[in-house]
Amino acid sequence: MAGVQIRKYRQDDAETVKDLFSLGMSEHVPSSFVHLLKQPLTQMVLMCTFCALLTSSKSFLLPVLAVTLLMAAARQLVAYKFKSYIETSFGLDLNAVGETYMAGKDSCFWVAESEGRVVGMVACLPHHSAPDCLELKRMSVRRSHRGRGVAKALCRTVADFTRQRGYAGVLLYTSVVQTDAQKLYEHMGYHKVREFLLPDVALKLMNFSLLEYRLDLQADKKGN
Structure with a gap:
């Protein structure tokens, strides 16, 4: 991680931080779309639509066009959900x-x-329902600087801060499609606590689940 410095946020970082978060979240649209296409419900709808139109119209072109339009609509839905999440995150804290x-x-x-360029970010704050933990949030690293240890250093920064404040652990949430993030957190000593669906109907239909991870600092300290 030569040449990379981790420092506290300054007010002049505001727009850069929002841009970095937006870019990072938007990168998950393609993988989320693929995840949606892999769901049995999605495949059933597409297959039933194709077969019904093929049978009724006696044309191959019409069902192909219909399925293509359905897939395009599904892709737009995924993009819309991520755009909404980004805008909500701006309003919540960014x-x-x-x-x-x-x-x-x-x-x-x-x-x-x-x-002189911001290439990564991370935050933490007390967890709303686990008083012994801080929550790691808003982790993102610019694509050009991934694989250089930046994300690991940001994770360690949060863990050190949490330990210094006397908390027992760190909690974080990531999504089922963020497989690289899952591998990173597991490499850093986090273990998966649970997997759950949000109440949003569209996300339930997509089977888009969130994963909760925890880093136990007391156990980590004893191990060291």
Whole structure:
């Protein structure tokens, strides 16, 4: 990770941080679309549509066009859900990083900087339902700087901060399609606690689940 410095967030990072988050989230649209196509319900709908139109119209072109349009609509739905999530995240905390993460002693936001350019970010704050844990949030690394240890260094920064504050562990959430993130967290010592679906109807139909991971710092400390 030569040439990369991890520092605390500054106000002039605001737009860069939002752009980095948007780019990182948008990258998951293709893999989420593929995930949707792999679901039995999706395949059944596409197959039934194709067979019904083929039988009724006696034409091969019409069912092909219909299935193509359905797939295009599904791709747009996935893109829309990610765009909505990005906008919601802006409203929740990324439009006010200073107030959300930098005001309290048990929360913080860091960026990874290389040659004056922000190439990664991560944050943490107390978990809403686990008082012994901080929650790792908003992890993202620019594609050009992946594979250089930046994400691992950001993970360690959160773990060190959490340990210094006297918390027992770190919790985080990632999605079923973020396989690289899952491998990273497991490599850093996190273990999967549970997998669950959000109440959103569209996400349930997509079988788009979230994974909760925990890093037990007490166990980690004893192991070291």
